[in-house]
Amino acid sequence: MKSVPLPANPDPVLNQAITPELVKKHGLRPEEYEQVCAHLGRVPTLTELGIFSVMWCEHCSYKNTRPLLKGFPTEKVGATENFGRVLVKAGEENAGIIDVGDGWAIAFKIESHNHPSAIEPFEGAATGVGGIIRDIFTMGARPVLLTNSLRFGELESPTTKRLLRGVVAGIAHYGNCVGVPTVGGDVYFDRSYEGNPLVNALCLGTLRHDQIRRGAAKGLGNPVYYVGAATGRDGLGGAAFASKELSAESSADRPAVQKGDPFMEKLLIEACLEMMAIPGLVVGIQDMGAAGLTCSTCETASRGGAGIEIELDQVPQRESGMNSYEIMLSESQERMLVIVQKGRESEIEQVFAKWDLHAALVGTVTDTGRMVVTQHGIVVADIPAGALTDNAPVYHRDSKRPAYLDATASWTPHGSSLPDLDLAGAKAALPRLLSHPTIASKRWIYRQYDHMVQHGTVVLPGSDSAVVRLKLGNTEKFIAISNDCNGRYCYLNPKRGALIAMVECLRNLVCSGATPLAMTDNLNFGNPYKPENFYQLKECVSGLAEACRFFDVPVVGGNVSLYNESPEGAIDPTPTVSVVGFIEKEEHITRQFVKAAGLHLVLLGGAPHELGGSQFLGTIHGLKTGDAPAVDLGAEKKLQDFLLSQIRSGRVGAAHDLSEGGLLVAVAEMLFGAGRLGASVDLSVLPAPRLDALLFGESQGRVVVAVAPEDTQALIAAAKAAGVPADDIGTVTETPSLSVRTARGPVEWDVGGLRMGWETSIESAMKRPGIA
């Protein structure tokens, strides 16, 4: 279709000729620019070029990942008529929604704010939280919890300290003020994230099925409202900025980082939920997140199969003299686009007046399928909405197995003559592992987050999963949520690493007494134009998809963050997964801490025997090598089903899965609860070709459970019957020491000393001079 040429704009900036340099500056490739011209039937205006550049960047278009993401299962096979159905699927809307029964549902999603956080950690992380909260209440849900998944460089580095302090303070600032508890998360420290931290924030909300709202513009002539904060020049082209590699010049992009106002967001939540509670008023609603007003208008138009016309002079503005390019590309925070039923304008205006917020009538729904933008009476953009969304370019990138994998995959401790641990080495290794910031207590972080507001947090941060009570009308339900992803495994074996991220996340939930329900993922990778990076991405996605299918845990939404590179290279591939599990009965809630002496410790899954990719190799030997631990999905499923059955039978007093640091770290962590307890453990009978692999190896599918002495034999017998290896490895003692018998002799630690290192490691590293 040929378009009428747009009138010349009297503003010389907006009227400038579109040169190849200008196209390049907008991150569009020459062939993409050709497509832009073809869609328009003419040369774009500057405003249009800006609009295409933000909508076609990876952050909005998923142009490099869309074909891969199609491999994810988006429906739950085992869903029943009143539980587990996916009500809004991944990719359809701002967040996916899944049925939790009795007419209620949950909406949840994770999203990254990596690039802004690298440049401006406080605001970057804060606005990441704000953005994901908007994605949830846009759907009609009340936000009830937040979690986050963070990755930093080595903690010794001053840059890491600055970033960690800023990111945590930013998350705290926003989440605490807005009144949504930050109930959990995961944090890893590894050199590969130096200078390119990962900040992935998740929000979960609750709603009734009849409260689900869509981001679709429908109904010819329906008014389009802009609500919330005024538009400023901040965050110009933030989405496009996030689709570039970070470089030494990135700090010059600071204006691309937005500034958040959690107070405004709190008002917006309340006002929007109040407005959506009015029957039939809201036709469609979408937040202005990445690509701001541009994205919200063209996406709603495209979803609704309609067109939209907006008049920028009506948009509330924070500064004068903003041109159409700036208004359309601004990523000012805390703004929403709302389409309401024609004739009911006064109802929306009343709600927003109550909350002292802007509700500006900025446009109307049309039937042209086009997004038409005018300013000062002149059309500045006129684009087929579909060209920006469904018809955005899609690429199948080249993929190439990275060369380093040959060396790492064939590494064995034997082949490299790595000496096994003696007793003195074992004695020294445990406290070092426990105080490594990746394993150490994250108390320094989570005590800065309000994790209790809304009074529903049941299991506080610091256990395998967070558990939250949801109040749903007159009923209550308990859910668990856990995040996971070990980038080291994904670096060494991308597919297996992704499988592990999933199975470990599921195992964490099962340890808490929950049945996994659905997942959201955040794919953090390097530049996809480098075939090695794309190989990692492709393999990781296929691993996640396989695990999701195997366990019938659908993907209900997620986010892709590419170009996570600093001058030192790409980050370790990090497909963060976050799974929500459902707890049938409150009494099934299980924690990782043992509560009484005399309990038996039973290792489920068999003796660990692999060293590859372990934290032990990294911390003790300075090696990031070997193959990632093996994953046997069938065995994993047997283990998890068995554990859940035992938790439900009431036999399990505590459960903790083996992850970073392996068996001894897991046992030690179980002792770090309220009681000052110890444990006497006998590992001498377990098969152990190498002591280091037994004590600290990270073989998958292992859990330690604490069981009453009288139940131990029954549990072991039940495990045998279920085909799950089970070994009674010791007992919890009154004496606060951890004593371990190995085939090479005994070794003992004072639990208080171990705990001190574990609890205060991050705190001491982050201590501010002169402050108690």
Next chain:
Amino acid sequence: MNIAVVQFPGSNCDQDAFQLFATGLDLPTRFVWHKETKLGDADLVVVPGGFSYGDYLRCGAIARFSPIMGAVKDFSEKGGLVLGICNGFQILCEAGMLPGALIRNSCLEFRCVTCDLAVEDAGTAFNTRVLGRRIRLPIAHGEGNYRIDDAGKAQLEANGQILMRYVDNPNGSMGGIAGIRNEEGNVFGMMPHPDRAFERFHPSSDGIAVARAVLSVRYPDLVRKSA
């Protein structure tokens, strides 16, 4: 019995406070919007936690000018019971209804932890006889560092206006002060959250006892019920 919970823009523990009284104590409870100028019938006014007006400028500094605060002040001057929790405590200090001020935590960070608190024998119903010597309540604040001049502090001590002190001071508060009342004994303020200690899975259920202790200043039957 009628409990009124004030809602400011940015209040975020309003639901928590509401539930403490409505389900924890099973008392008729309702919200009052900050733009109102009248409280209506109330036996206790709760000023809840949160970030009223974003806590911009200074915690509680803007909220004290809200239309409803005139009514709250009148109510207290007539002897009505007022309880400020967290941000509510900050607001009551800013409004001059309680002495002293709350400044940035000495650690310069927000703190969300559960604290042991030593209850003082402060008279009426809020004392160790009713609450025991120790209670456990969560805190969640960035500005809970209580400050008052020496004369003011001496007066608080002399009048038994200090309700409770932190056992391990988390925020640098003078004398570890976590909660106080006014001289007349009808206005209470505390940084710890009784509204996060009343459900069966909370770190303690001491919030119920604290809420009863405040109410029983006027309604002694409530304490007997809890004992």
